Amino acid sequence: DAGITQSPRYKITETGRQVTLMCHQTWSHSYMFWYRQDLGHGLRLIYYSAAADITDKGEVPDGYVVSRSKTENFPLTLESATRSQTSVYFCASSGKGGRTETQYFGPGTRLLVL
Amino acid sequence: AQSVAQPEDQVNVAEGNPLTVKCTYSVSGNPYLFWYVQYPNRGLQFLLKYITGDNLVKGSYGFEAEFNKSQTSFHLKKPSALVSDSALYFCAVRDVDTGFQKLVFGTGTRLLVSP
Numbered sequence: 001d002a003g004i005t006q007s008p009r010y011k012i013t014e015t016g017r018q019v020t021l022m023c024h025q026t027w028s029h030s031y032m033f034w035y036r037q038d039l040g041h042g043l044r045l046i047y048y049s050a051a052a053d054i055t056d057k058g059e060v061p062d063g064y065v066v067s068r069s070k071t072e073n074f075p076l077t078l079e080s081a082t083r084s085q086t087s088v089y090f091c092a093s094s095g096k097g098g099r100t101e102t103q104y105f106g107p108g109t110r111l112l113v114l
Numbered sequence: 115a116q117s118v119a120q121p122e123d124q125v126n127v128a129e130g131n132p133l134t135v136k137c138t139y140s141v142s143g144n145p146y147l148f149w150y151v152q153y154p155n156r157g158l159q160f161l162l163k164y165i166t167g168d169n170l171v172k173g174s175y176g177f178e179a180e181f182n183k184s185q186t187s188f189h190l191k192k193p194s195a196l197v198s199d200s201a202l203y204f205c206a207v208r209d210v211d212t213g214f215q216k217l218v219f220g221t222g223t224r225l226l227v228s229p
Contacts (some may be wrong), residue, residue, distance in 0.1 A: 003145040090157055103217060105157035
């Protein structure tokens with residue numbers, strides 16, 4: 001049961017570089033989400049997607065871009081990385097059963113922007 | 115707007131003792147409530163959820179949570195703590211009436227269980 005995977009698990013980059021974080025799920029879940037986890041803030045939603053080719057902003061979308069050409073993949077791109085984007089990034093997915101659905105999380109990507 | 119508060123940054127308990135991790139919520143409509151656990155360098159794992167019905171919800175690893183509408187609380191409990199329960203616990207809420215699957219998370223409570 002592969003579930004939901006993220007790559008890379010760790011990434012170090014420099015300010016101004018473009019970085020793409022990958023997320024892949026094997027459940028054919030309709031919904032996918034990107035969160036960032038920072039001390040004192042818990043998890044904050046960056047972007048979400050209800051289906052392939054349907055995406056929308058979450059709470060903290062600035063500086064990030066997403067796409068979803070296939071149901072199973074939901075990459076997150078930092079177009080020009082900044083130090084404030086140093087964080088742990090989690091991808092999650094859930095079925096389209098409505099608001100009772102549970103979100104399941106990937107293992108996370110730890111990103112350091114120098 | 116929906117929100118969740120976890121008033122304790124850390125909870126310390128001795129192995130074998132009961133544990134409680136507190137969570138209060140605020141939503142405009144009816145809440146769906148969730149508890150997740152995070153072990154070091156891992157993603158969040160689902161523990162349990164309250165949707166409707168019985169106020170006492172049982173979940174994974176012997177955990178349970180009690181929904182209290184009058185106190186707007188959803189405290190996580192376990193009758194007998196294990197050292198392996200030491201982890202970071204997150205409460206999350208979804209507003210039933212505002213549409214979509216957006217979850218709002220608390221800031222987390224670190225549970226330390228001593229031998």
